[in-house]
Amino acid sequence: MGEARRAYGVPDCEATWDSVDYLLADWARERPDLDFSPLAVINRMGQVRRKFEQHMAEVFSRHGLTAADFLVVVNLRRAGRPYRLPQSRLMNALGLTSGTVSLRLDRLVKAGIVVREPDPDDRRGSLIRLSDDGLRLFDVIAPEHLSNEDRLLSALSGEERETLAGLLRHLLVSLEPPRPAPDSHLGMSVESAHAARSLRSAVGLSDTAGLLLSAVEAGSPAAAAGLQRGDLIVEVGGAPVHNVGGLAATLAGLGEGEAVELAVLRGDEPHRVVVRQTSA
Structure with a gap:
C-alpha cells in the first residue's frame, strides 16, 4: 500500500519529514485558504542548493580556492587549448560585472592560476589564460x-x-532565454509556461498553463495549420504540454507528411488544429 499523505503531499509518518514538510504542515493549519504547493518545490531546491554548496566549498577550500574561483578555472579549461578566453566573454559566462570579475581574476593571477595577456583584437581588453599550474590544479x-x-x-x-x-531541464529551459529551434518548432516561436501565464493574466485571460505562440512564420507548417500569434498550446497529441522541450521533441519526431493534433486556446476559446510536417 502507498504511504498516506496530508496536504501538499506531506507524509503521515512524521519520522520521514524534512524541514519543508514542517513548514507545509504549519501553513496548511494556519492558512488553508492559500496554496503553498510551490513552496514544496522551490523551498526544497533552495535548501538542497545551500547544503550542496556547503559540502562543495569544503573541497575547494582544501586547495585554497572558493567555489567562485573554481568556476573561472572550469570555464577556461572547457574552452579547450590554449585554455584562454577574452575577459569580457569570461565575465558573461560567469554572470558577473566587470569590477567583480576583475577582483576575482586579480586574486587568481596573484596565485599563479591564471595569466592576463593582451588581446590583439581588443586594445582595451585582456585575454585570460589558464596557467600550467592552473591546469594541474584542475586535474587534481x-x-x-x-x-x-x-x-x-x-x-x-x-x-x-x-x-x-x-x-x-524542463524547468531551466522555461527560465533561460529562448534558443532558436525553427526546425523542431515547425515555424512556431513560443513563450514558456510561466511567461504565458503572466502575459495572459495581464490582459484578463484565464491563468492557464501552456505554451504561448509569440510568432508564426508565414508559409510554415504552423501557419498552414491555422495557428496564430497569441494562441496558447495546452495539449500536443492529447497530452498536456507545459514545457518547450516536450513540444520540440514531439514536433521534431514527425516524419515527412506526419501530423499531430494540438489543443489551443485562442483567447479563452478552445480550438483543435492539426500540424503536418512538410518537406523543406
Missing part, C-alpha cells in the same frame, strides 16, 4: 569534486537521478 580538483557530487546524490538511484535531471 576535478576528480575530487565530481566524486563529492556523486556522494551528495547517494540518496537517489541512477534512474531517480535521470528523472530529476529531466524535470530540472
Whole structure:
C-alpha cells in the first residue's frame, strides 16, 4: 500500500519529514485558504542548493580556492587549448560585472592560476589564460569534486537521478532565454509556461498553463495549420504540454507528411488544429 499523505503531499509518518514538510504542515493549519504547493518545490531546491554548496566549498577550500574561483578555472579549461578566453566573454559566462570579475581574476593571477595577456583584437581588453599550474590544479580538483557530487546524490538511484535531471531541464529551459529551434518548432516561436501565464493574466485571460505562440512564420507548417500569434498550446497529441522541450521533441519526431493534433486556446476559446510536417 502507498504511504498516506496530508496536504501538499506531506507524509503521515512524521519520522520521514524534512524541514519543508514542517513548514507545509504549519501553513496548511494556519492558512488553508492559500496554496503553498510551490513552496514544496522551490523551498526544497533552495535548501538542497545551500547544503550542496556547503559540502562543495569544503573541497575547494582544501586547495585554497572558493567555489567562485573554481568556476573561472572550469570555464577556461572547457574552452579547450590554449585554455584562454577574452575577459569580457569570461565575465558573461560567469554572470558577473566587470569590477567583480576583475577582483576575482586579480586574486587568481596573484596565485599563479591564471595569466592576463593582451588581446590583439581588443586594445582595451585582456585575454585570460589558464596557467600550467592552473591546469594541474584542475586535474587534481576535478576528480575530487565530481566524486563529492556523486556522494551528495547517494540518496537517489541512477534512474531517480535521470528523472530529476529531466524535470530540472524542463524547468531551466522555461527560465533561460529562448534558443532558436525553427526546425523542431515547425515555424512556431513560443513563450514558456510561466511567461504565458503572466502575459495572459495581464490582459484578463484565464491563468492557464501552456505554451504561448509569440510568432508564426508565414508559409510554415504552423501557419498552414491555422495557428496564430497569441494562441496558447495546452495539449500536443492529447497530452498536456507545459514545457518547450516536450513540444520540440514531439514536433521534431514527425516524419515527412506526419501530423499531430494540438489543443489551443485562442483567447479563452478552445480550438483543435492539426500540424503536418512538410518537406523543406
